[in-house]
Amino acid sequence: MPDPSHDSSPSKFHFCPDCKKPLRLKQGKMGPFWGCTGYPDCRTTVNDLDGKPSPEPDAQYRCPVCTRRLVRSDRGDGDYWFCSGYSKGCKVTLADNGGIPETAYHCHQCGQLLVKRTGKNGAFWGCSGYPDCRASHRDKDNRPQY
Ligand SMILES: [Zn+2]
Ligand SMILES: [Zn+2]
Ligand SMILES: [Zn+2]
Incomplete structure (x- = not known):
């Protein structure tokens, strides 16, 4: 029994x-x-x-900077993910890409995240450490070209 x-x-x-x-x-x-x-x-x-x-592979839901969990915003102002270490000083946010955080790319010069921007000559990836770090990379297939 x-x-x-x-x-x-x-x-x-x-x-x-x-x-x-x-x-x-x-x-x-x-x-x-x-x-x-x-x-x-x-x-x-x-x-x-x-x-x-x-x-899902957990790595997708990790903050690419501090490896804490990413949390999906539910505030209704557009889907995005933010780092659960926000209150500890990690201000990483990532756009939502079909329910998972968008892939993040690191700056090879300073290690901070690259942010996709649109410039005069099309899309490029700039360092989120700008203006301290002025690294930028051309965009190829939605990824930075290192
Ligand atoms: Zn374990
Ligand atoms: Zn973080
Ligand atoms: Zn940088």
Whole structure:
């Protein structure tokens, strides 16, 4: 006779993509997310999707600068993602691209993000560190050409 109070159905368990320890649902300031029980040795977090860890590759939902989780804006002023480290000083925002944050590209000179801009001669990628960093790259197929 199985004990109904002890449901060990494997589907209830979700494992860390990095160290394979179980993930635990946590309530963050920015909403629920899955944290690794191997914390603090493993700092992997996975976005929550309807009560389960998101099956999407987590890297897509990481801040490309500080690796904290990206959070989708729900303020109704257009879809975009912002870094959950915003209050800690990380001001990264990325446009939404069909439900995932747009791919971010780093400046090879200073490591900050490149931002796609439109200039007189068409699209180009400028450094978000401008005017301290004046690196810019031509646009090719929606990516910076390094
Ligand atoms: Zn882990
Ligand atoms: Zn960040
Ligand atoms: Zn730069």
